[in-house]
Amino acid sequence: MNEIVVVMLAALVVLGCVLAIRESDPYRKLIALSLIIGGTIPFIVDRGLLDVAAAVALISPLSTIFILMACPGGEP
Amino acid sequence: MDIVLLTTVHILVAAAVCWLNFITIDMFFKLPERGGVVGASAIARHIEARGGSLDGGTMMGNIVSSPDASAGTLLAACGVFIAGIPGGLLAALLVFIGNRICHDKGYAGTTGCLTATFLVYGFTLAGFSAAEFIAGMVIAILSIQGISHVYASRVLSRIWRVRRG
Amino acid sequence: MEGEEGMTPADVALVLCGAVAIYAGIRVALEPDTLRKLPFLNVLSFAITGIIALLLPHPLGIVAAAAYFVGSTLESNAIASTYAGGLDRG
Numbered sequence: 001m002n003e004i005v006v007v008m009l010a011a012l013v014v015l016g017c018v019l020a021i022r023e024s025d026p027y028r029k030l031i032a033l034s035l036i037i038g039g040t041i042p043f044i045v046d047r048g049l050l051d052v053a054a055a056v057a058l059i060s061p062l063s064t065i066f067i068l069m070a071c072p073g074g075e076p
Numbered sequence: 077m078d079i080v081l082l083t084t085v086h087i088l089v090a091a092a093v094c095w096l097n098f099i100t101i102d103m104f105f106k107l108p109e110r111g112g113v114v115g116a117s118a119i120a121r122h123i124e125a126r127g128g129s130l131d132g133g134t135m136m137g138n139i140v141s142s143p144d145a146s147a148g149t150l151l152a153a154c155g156v157f158i159a160g161i162p163g164g165l166l167a168a169l170l171v172f173i174g175n176r177i178c179h180d181k182g183y184a185g186t187t188g189c190l191t192a193t194f195l196v197y198g199f200t201l202a203g204f205s206a207a208e209f210i211a212g213m214v215i216a217i218l219s220i221q222g223i224s225h226v227y228a229s230r231v232l233s234r235i236w237r238v239r240r241g
Numbered sequence: 242m243e244g245e246e247g248m249t250p251a252d253v254a255l256v257l258c259g260a261v262a263i264y265a266g267i268r269v270a271l272e273p274d275t276l277r278k279l280p281f282l283n284v285l286s287f288a289i290t291g292i293i294a295l296l297l298p299h300p301l302g303i304v305a306a307a308a309y310f311v312g313s314t315l316e317s318n319a320i321a322s323t324y325a326g327g328l329d330r331g
């Protein structure tokens with residue numbers, strides 16, 4: 001993989017982690033979590049594990065939906 | 077350095093082609109008319125509160141909450157890049173399934189994917205690479221959703237007023 | 242200099258998609274309103290889908306890219322609908 005793209009994706013994952021720690025609202029934490037997932041999946045694809053990447057890409061939104069069932073309404 | 081310059085020019089041309097393709101298909105299927113789900117209308121209201129336009133905001137909300145013609149164009153370019161025309165048709169099938177998963181009754185994504193498949197394949201014969209169309213579609217969606225929501229929604233609203241007559 | 246291969250169009254497109262992805266990530270981090278973060282997140286998922294397809298040209302890559310894109314869209318849809326007042330699906 002191109003080295004510049006590796007650095008960019010790693011920076012994206014770190015940015016998502018920092019954002020997920022610093023935010024307090026649960027919705028904003030979930031958005032930061034999807035930033036981390038988006039930065040991670042290209043690393044899985046780069047190793048050739050396309051089926052694992054598809055599985056992770058489908059499982060993570062489903063887990064987000066399950067977490068959202070426990071969240072209170074955001075705006076009145 | 078020469079090939080980088082040539083590729084950049086190709087990417088800009090591809091971005092213009094992709095932009096025209098997905099705006100035409102989305103306007104044909106009347107995406108700015110109403111929000112498909114609750115979330116699309118809420119995004120439109122929040123964009124309007126910042127100073128944007130409601131019709132353009134509704135279309136942006138629909139793009140966010142369901143795979144429409146822009147997603148179809150991107151996946152068609154990916155399919156043609158990987159496997160030629162059959163890849164584009166497989167991508168159209170997957171977009172159709174994705175539309176049904178996201179509770180969308182329309183056919184904008186599938187239609188956009190089919191037209192984009194043949195469009196990208198035609199440009200491939202003319203010396204373009206399908207990878208340039210992937211980058212071009214990313215630039216096109218950046219111009220709508222990523223630069224300024226206020227001005228993008230106003231531009232979309234103006235196009236929608238022309239189409240509605 | 243004839244030993245140097247130079248960049249192919251796919252490399253240029255890959256770097257461009259990465260640049261758009263990091264730009265969208267920064268815009269998501271800086272946006273104060275929760276629902277207005279979602280269009281920037283959509284730009285990010287477009288760029289990541291392009292990166293997936295450009296990294297490994299294999300037929301299963303189309304399925305992986307489409308799965309990622311549909312999953313990300315479903316996630317945005319659920320977040321926006323819940324934030325705006327409850328999921329209305331069964």
